[in-house]
Amino acid sequence: MSVYSQISHNRWKTYLIMAIFVFLFSGFFYLIGIYFELPNSYLFLGLLISIISSFGSYFYSDKIVLWTAGAVPASKKKYFDFYTAVENMSLASGLPMPRLFVIDDPAPNAFATGRDPKHAVVCATTGLLERLDRSDIEGVIAHELSHVKNYDVLVMSIVAVLVGTLALVSDWIMRSLWWGGRGRDRESRNPIFFVLFLVVLIITPIVATLIQLTVSRRREFLADASSVLITRNPYGLADALEKISSYQYPMKNTSPSIAHLFINNPLKNKNISSTFANLFSTHPPIEERIKILRSM
Amino acid sequence: MSIALIGIIAVLVLYFIAQYNGFIVLKTRIQEALSGIDVQLKRRADLIPNLVETVKGYAKHEKTVFTDVTKARTALMKAETLPEKAEANNMLTGALKSLFAVAEAYPQLQASDNFKDLQRQLEDTEDKVAYSRQFYNANVLDFNAKIQVFPSNLVAGMFGFKTFEFFAATEEERKKIEVKF
Numbered sequence: 001m002s003v004y005s006q007i008s009h010n011r012w013k014t015y016l017i018m019a020i021f022v023f024l025f026s027g028f029f030y031l032i033g034i035y036f037e038l039p040n041s042y043l044f045l046g047l048l049i050s051i052i053s054s055f056g057s058y059f060y061s062d063k064i065v066l067w068t069a070g071a072v073p074a075s076k077k078k079y080f081d082f083y084t085a086v087e088n089m090s091l092a093s094g095l096p097m098p099r100l101f102v103i104d105d106p107a108p109n110a111f112a113t114g115r116d117p118k119h120a121v122v123c124a125t126t127g128l129l130e131r132l133d134r135s136d137i138e139g140v141i142a143h144e145l146s147h148v149k150n151y152d153v154l155v156m157s158i159v160a161v162l163v164g165t166l167a168l169v170s171d172w173i174m175r176s177l178w179w180g181g182r183g184r185d186r187e188s189r190n191p192i193f194f195v196l197f198l199v200v201l202i203i204t205p206i207v208a209t210l211i212q213l214t215v216s217r218r219r220e221f222l223a224d225a226s227s228v229l230i231t232r233n234p235y236g237l238a239d240a241l242e243k244i245s246s247y248q249y250p251m252k253n254t255s256p257s258i259a260h261l262f263i264n265n266p267l268k269n270k271n272i273s274s275t276f277a278n279l280f281s282t283h284p285p286i287e288e289r290i291k292i293l294r295s296m
Numbered sequence: 297m298s299i300a301l302i303g304i305i306a307v308l309v310l311y312f313i314a315q316y317n318g319f320i321v322l323k324t325r326i327q328e329a330l331s332g333i334d335v336q337l338k339r340r341a342d343l344i345p346n347l348v349e350t351v352k353g354y355a356k357h358e359k360t361v362f363t364d365v366t367k368a369r370t371a372l373m374k375a376e377t378l379p380e381k382a383e384a385n386n387m388l389t390g391a392l393k394s395l396f397a398v399a400e401a402y403p404q405l406q407a408s409d410n411f412k413d414l415q416r417q418l419e420d421t422e423d424k425v426a427y428s429r430q431f432y433n434a435n436v437l438d439f440n441a442k443i444q445v446f447p448s449n450l451v452a453g454m455f456g457f458k459t460f461e462f463f464a465a466t467e468e469e470r471k472k473i474e475v476k477f
Contacts, residue, residue, distance in 0.1 A: 084420045091332060092427040094325070094435075232430070 003150050006222075010151040014158055018054040021162045024207065025050035025169075032173060053165045054158075061157035062114045062121050065261065068164065069111075070253050071101035071123045082129050082137065086122055089141045093230045095149060098122045107251045108132060108244045111261040112144035113157045120148040125251070132240050139227055139237030140244075143263060146226035152219050156261050164257035170201060220263075220284050221292065228296055238293035245286040315451040322439045326460055329432035330378075333463065336428050337372060337385060340421045344369045344388075347414045351395060354405035358398045364391040382464050385425065392418070429463045436460040 029046025033039035057064070076083040083100060090097050098112070098120035108128035114120035122144050129137065147153050228234045244264045251266040259267050265283045348362055368391040372384035396415070399405050406412075440459040443452040 080416070084423070088423050088427045091336075091424055092430050094329070094431050 006150040006152075010155050014058075014155050017155065017159060017162070018058075021166075022047065022050040022054060025166070049165070049169070053162065057158045057161035057165075058115060061161045062119065064161050064164070065111075065113045065157050065258055066101055066121065066123065068160075068255050068258050069103055069123065071103045074100040074102045074124075079129065081134060082124060085134065085137050086141050089138060089145050089230060093142070093145050093149060095120070095145055098145070098148065102126055102129070103251075103253075105251050105253065106130075106247075107249055107266065108247055109251060109262045109264055109266050110140050110144055111258075111263065112147050112153050113160075113261060114148065115154050115157070116151065117148050120145075120153065122148075127247070128244070131243055131247070135231075135233060135236035136240035136243065138231050139233065139240045140263060142227035142230040143223045143237060145230065146223040147219070149226070150222075152223065160258045160261055164255065166207075167257055174201060218284075221289065224289055224293060228293065234293045234296040238290050241286055241290050241293070245290075312451055312454075315448050316455060318448075319439070319442065319452065319455070319457055322435065322442065323457070326432065326435045326439060329428065329435050332428040333381075333425065333432055336421060336424045337381065340385075340388070340418070340425060341369050341372050343414060343418050343421060347395070347411075347418065350408070350411050350414060351399055351405060354402045354408075355398060361391070361395050361398050365395050367391075378461050378463060389422075433462050436462055 026043055026046035029049075030039055030043040033042025033046075036042065074082060079100070079102065082102070086100060087097060095117050098114070098117075099122075101121060101123040103109075103123060103125045105125040106127040108125060108131050110122070110124040110128055112120060112122050122141060124137075124140070128140065132140070147156070224237060227237050231237070241264070254266045256267065259265060260283070264286060344365060348365060351358075352362065365388070368384065368388040372381070372388050375381040375384045399411070436459075442448050443457055443459055
């Protein structure tokens with residue numbers, strides 16, 4: 001697949017994800033509405049929230065993601081090596097210089113966001129900048145810029161925002177059910193709808209995870225390969241991945257909704273290494289990525 | 297029958313237009329990459345007078361080194377064609393190497409913040425020259441391949457597109473690619 005077909009593929013995927021999101025979200029609200037005996041106003045509310053968050057996520061996903069991650073802008077003066085490494089990688093890949101951010105966290109990790117190469121952001125943790133040497137950092141940045149170049153960042157950032165919205169709203173409804181559901185005319189409601197309602201609440205996080213899954217994994221391998229094409233040095237990225245994965249602790253301050261954006265899973269549930277856990281993980285096994293890089 | 301003929305001609309014309317546009321896009325990208333290299337070469341040349349002044353402050357007698365560096369810089373600024381630029385840039389790399397070798401003998405110079413900063417900026421610019429060159433060469437490779445491959449070579453021949461030259465690296469830089477196991 002060439003970069004150009006990847007781009008159009010990612011664009012279409014974005015629109016599809018937005019449409020599915022609006023459909024599911026409104027349906028979800030409609031069912032809740034049946035439970036509360038106000039189906040039409042809930043459907044309207046669902047449509048309103050989902051359409052606004054879809055459009056909002058297209059234009060503001062980078063800001064929302066950076067805010068969720070707790071990232072701050074990185075200056076050339078303070079982060080000279082990081083800044084110049086990104087400059088060099090953009091020169092080598094022919095991309096405009098992205099904006100740079102850092103997260104104050106000892107766990108080494110990095111991600112890219114933004115809707116296209118002109119609005120791209122590259123973000124690294126302070127742990128990554130301290131633990132990795134220059135050629136490793138260049139490998140990581142080239143990996144992130146590959147995500148920028150083929151518009152992976154667009155899909156991934158929008159999914160982050162939409163999954164975040166879904167999680168937020170289902171959490172909110174769960175609470176309102178817990179606190180506000182008692183008393184009054186509860187008996188008059190149909191128990192079948194209550195069961196249906198619970199099923200929806202259980203399914204929502206699963207759907208959210210599945211959406212996240214569709215965007216990761218395979219594209220990590222692709223970005224690794226494109227990264228090597230930019231740096232011409234597979235060992236830099238392989239060493240970087242080794243160092244990143246050998247760090248044992250999860251990131252301090254992160255949200256599951258943006259986990260798939262990072263180069264390595266920031267949540268680190270490493271001890272569950274069964275195939276089942278692997279099925280639901282947003283990242284391909286890092287050992288496999290290192291093995292492929294070393295054999296290049 | 298005539299409709300089929302018109303169809304075939306239309307497809308051919310569309311193919312030619314698409315190929316021609318493809319060449320133009322690649323050519324523009326190459327020119328852009330070339331000006332990218334120029335920017336970095338100019339940045340490199342701009343750093344030299346400052347560096348020479350700083351080193352002179354500590355090591356006045358090393359006159360030959362300074363004249364070599366200045367000469368190489370002038371050559372780089374005057375260079376017009378690509379091979380000239382590549383050669384002048386290599387000359388400057390050589391001259392700078394002896395300048396830094398001389399600087400080794402002056403601990404006070406080595407310790408000065410100004411010198412360290414200049415050294416760092418110069419190293420950074422050298423990296424940038426290397427990466428812009430890589431981007432340029434990758435695009436030239438695409439373009440030159442397209443010119444030679446059938447059937448796009450027919451379009452290239454019709455519009456007189458010519459292959460571009462690669463920007464050659466120095467022996468030194470070719471060796472620098474380290475392989476770790």
